[in-house]
Amino acid sequence: MTIEPLINYISNLFDISNNDIRLLTHFFKNTNFSKGSILEKENIVAQKLYFIRNGFIRTFSNEDGIEITTQIVGENNFITGFNSFVSGFISKENIQCISDCEVLHITKSDYETLTKESAIWSTFCKQVYEKAITFNQQRTTDLLTLSAEKQYLKLLAEQPEIIQNVPIQHIASYIGIKPESLSRIRKKIIS
Structure with missing residues (x-):
């Protein structure tokens, strides 16, 4: 190495x-x-x-x-x-x-x-x-200044590798919300 x-x-x-x-x-x-x-x-x-x-x-x-x-x-x-x-x-x-x-x-x-x-x-x-x-x-x-949903969308656009590889509880904590709230945001975005 x-x-x-x-x-x-x-x-x-x-x-x-x-x-x-x-x-x-x-x-x-x-x-x-x-x-x-x-x-x-x-x-x-x-x-x-x-x-x-x-x-x-x-x-x-x-x-x-x-x-x-x-x-x-x-x-x-x-x-x-x-x-x-x-x-x-x-x-x-x-x-x-x-x-x-x-x-x-x-x-x-x-x-x-x-x-x-x-x-x-x-x-x-x-x-x-x-x-x-x-x-x-x-x-x-x-x-x-950004809602949790907008923060998530920004993270998705700018650093998709984090969304794809990091557990939801860490992403939720990173944007300042509970994992359940992030799950709702993700479902809303998908539908």
Whole structure:
């Protein structure tokens, strides 16, 4: 198993040198996780950044014993408790595999070393963070302004792979409703 998907992802945006490839290969490790595995736990500082080669991963918070899914990502996406990973603050999120997953990961200390040694990596990460901030800002707006049905339709149009591969309870939580309500919305859309 190689880190080729990550290299391809970066090289689609930037010219990547052999030295950058060597550094990425040295610092990123490939790991398989089974469905349900917790990659990072709440109430600790996030220690790793993950690049998903295969599978689906979610972040969720526990609010009075109820899991609230805050993010769902699949192949060729990065995931971590970004606020915690970047700032060193305690994470309020758990990161869990929704399916069997193959990921590439880098530790915080290796990430910092890679950032110092590779200008491309530093520039690339800035772009990843900007994309995450933009996505999260739009998601907040959608949660506040769109009905659950419109949120579901938007998810269906923009990320159909999530609808096809993620259990209904996680999708419902992600758009802020109960699974029964999502079932009604899906039946309405189909008919």
